[in-house]
Amino acid sequence: MPGCGVLLGLCQYETNKLVRIQSVRLGSLKWSLNAFILLFICLMMLWNRKYQEFDLVVSSVTTKVKGVAQTHLPGVGDVVWDEMDYSGPSQVKNSFFVVTNVIVTRNQKQGKCAEVPLKGRYCRTDQDCEKGAWHQQSHGIQTGLCVKFGVLKKTCEVSAWCPIETKTTPTRPALLAAAENFTVLIKNNIRFPAFNFIRRNILPEMNDAYLRSCQRGRDLLCPIFRLGDVVREAGEKFSEMAVEGGVIGILINWDCNLDRLMQRCKPKYSFRRLDEKESNKTLYPGLNFRYAKYNTVNGVEERTLYKAFGIRFDVMVFGQAGRFSFIQLIIYIGSTLSYYALTTILIDWLIGTSCYSAEVGKKYSEKKVESVQDKQKCILCVSYVDENNIRLVKKSQKKSLQDMKPTTVQPRKEDTGHLRAVLSLLQPGVGLDHGAQPPLDRKPDPNPKPRRPAWCKCDCCAPSPLRQEELCCRQSDGTCITSSPLFEQLVLCRSLLEAVLLYQDPLSSPAERGRTTALRHCAYRQYISWRFGVPPNDTHPAIPSCCVWRIREEYPSLDGKYSGFSPTRMLTMQDCANGEL
Numbered sequence: 001m002p003g004c005g006v007l008l009g010l011c012q013y014e015t016n017k018l019v020r021i022q023s024v025r026l027g028s029l030k031w032s033l034n035a036f037i038l039l040f041i042c043l044m045m046l047w048n049r050k051y052q053e054f055d056l057v058v059s060s061v062t063t064k065v066k067g068v069a070q071t072h073l074p075g076v077g078d079v080v081w082d083e084m085d086y087s088g089p090s091q092v093k094n095s096f097f098v099v100t101n102v103i104v105t106r107n108q109k110q111g112k113c114a115e116v117p118l119k120g121r122y123c124r125t126d127q128d129c130e131k132g133a134w135h136q137q138s139h140g141i142q143t144g145l146c147v148k149f150g151v152l153k154k155t156c157e158v159s160a161w162c163p164i165e166t167k168t169t170p171t172r173p174a175l176l177a178a179a180e181n182f183t184v185l186i187k188n189n190i191r192f193p194a195f196n197f198i199r200r201n202i203l204p205e206m207n208d209a210y211l212r213s214c215q216r217g218r219d220l221l222c223p224i225f226r227l228g229d230v231v232r233e234a235g236e237k238f239s240e241m242a243v244e245g246g247v248i249g250i251l252i253n254w255d256c257n258l259d260r261l262m263q264r265c266k267p268k269y270s271f272r273r274l275d276e277k278e279s280n281k282t283l284y285p286g287l288n289f290r291y292a293k294y295n296t297v298n299g300v301e302e303r304t305l306y307k308a309f310g311i312r313f314d315v316m317v318f319g320q321a322g323r324f325s326f327i328q329l330i331i332y333i334g335s336t337l338s339y340y341a342l343t344t345i346l347i348d349w350l351i352g353t354s355c356y357s358a359e360v361g362k363k364y365s366e367k368k369v370e371s372v373q374d375k376q377k378c379i380l381c382v383s384y385v386d387e388n389n390i391r392l393v394k395k396s397q398k399k400s401l402q403d404m405k406p407t408t409v410q411p412r413k414e415d416t417g418h419l420r421a422v423l424s425l426l427q428p429g430v431g432l433d434h435g436a437q438p439p440l441d442r443k444p445d446p447n448p449k450p451r452r453p454a455w456c457k458c459d460c461c462a463p464s465p466l467r468q469e470e471l472c473c474r475q476s477d478g479t480c481i482t483s484s485p486l487f488e489q490l491v492l493c494r495s496l497l498e499a500v501l502l503y504q505d506p507l508s509s510p511a512e513r514g515r516t517t518a519l520r521h522c523a524y525r526q527y528i529s530w531r532f533g534v535p536p537n538d539t540h541p542a543i544p545s546c547c548v549w550r551i552r553e554e555y556p557s558l559d560g561k562y563s564g565f566s567p568t569r570m571l572t573m574q575d576c577a578n579g580e581l
Helices: 002-010 024-048 177-181 208-213 227-233 238-244 326-352 358-368 416-425 485-492 494-504 516-532 545-554 573-577
Strands: 052-056 058-066 069-073 077-081 095-114 141-149 153-162 183-192 197-200 224-226 246-257 267-273 288-297 300-324 379-383 389-394 408-411
Touching (some): 052 326, 058 095, 095 177, 177 227, 197 246, 224 227, 227 267, 227 300, 238 300, 485 516, 494 516
Antiparallel strands (some): 052 300, 058 183, 069 077, 183 197, 183 224, 246 267, 288 300
């Protein structure tokens, strides 16, 4: 039943075939490579902690900036700046801003005044100004009048806060260059949810006295940072960056090992600039914003406009924590077992090159690699009596086998099992008629057969309708192999063929061994073993037409019909001894 066949097929085990080479050099090389791979795997496992289960950090950040500076503002006078003045509004989560430069426009009131010319926008008459119009860079709404701006130029009048801010370039050096000495306290609370582990960058051993005196130059874990040091460690100069402002990233990395014997979880700080710093290559360089302070004078609202330039510090927290996991360890070991295949690949390459013995490489390839031809391609073996090699020819329906050019030529490999068996059967006492000697001077019939084929070289072949049967025993003109005494003894001798049949089936009856069909097929196999030895794998030996008809004459079919050429794999005597019948 088909179901039983499927069940039996499931109850099987298949394994790879191995080839063992007895070699001290290769054995030493193999174990050396395996030891190196094992050492590499262990080092990578310890370095990357592949035996652990990991979880990403979840954090929150708060900051406190401390410092006081005094500046002289044109038109305003000396101004003291404290943290309420220079700390602008928080623009991004986990960040703080420090003002380093400022442009002040005082006593602005609601009114009408000439617009500041932008990109050469001037007017000549009122027709050049559209009432109620505005654009992105306008400071107000146009009134429709063209008024003087300065002595020689005119611009459109606008309704705006007057006087309009005219200065756009920040002063050098920066007004609040003293902000370099300001300090910031960063409080970072982290959590690894998978391990229910909580930690903060202000470690338990840090008390109030420590925080008042710690300096980053002496302690890398100190959570209080001098702004000048932060900018310097980011590779920038504070005095230059303070003019137009910019963005600095404060990176806090938590790489924690939560194993009990090796527990370690402390922050690591690093700094880098995040914005483009070259003004001549960047449109709108630096960082700035505007804010105003309002007051009322004589019942009229006035304001002082500040264009503040400064540095924004973004605190970015990232990291992971790992804890030993037996499952992760097993997964890592399983994923690294494939590295040992590199040893096999390297040694196979070494054996296949001239760096090692060519003889060993050839034997190793023959033992390990078995070539399988496409089933749609029939590769025929051809052996000529006047050549010592075997030709491999592709089957063709257009040309005779005799005229086909070989795809490759291989040396003949002797079937030693067949040779020993034949020699033993030819010894006296095995039932052969040694008194009957074959004609040693047998020659082809002096009257050649009619319609001698053009491809025949021995004058003994017969025409055939099949191209694969159009084959002679010779490549060049000469005597036919059927006239050889050995052909009579090894191929046609009845007693020898019966002994071969008895060797293959010891329990067969004499009547079965004497059947003409069995003797004829046995004669075919005898010829193949004699002339081809061990044919190459997945090839089919082709018997010459003259030999086929000579065997048929000796052991004819009762009805005179023959099956003709049938490609099949021939078994050697060693295969027969192994039970492959």
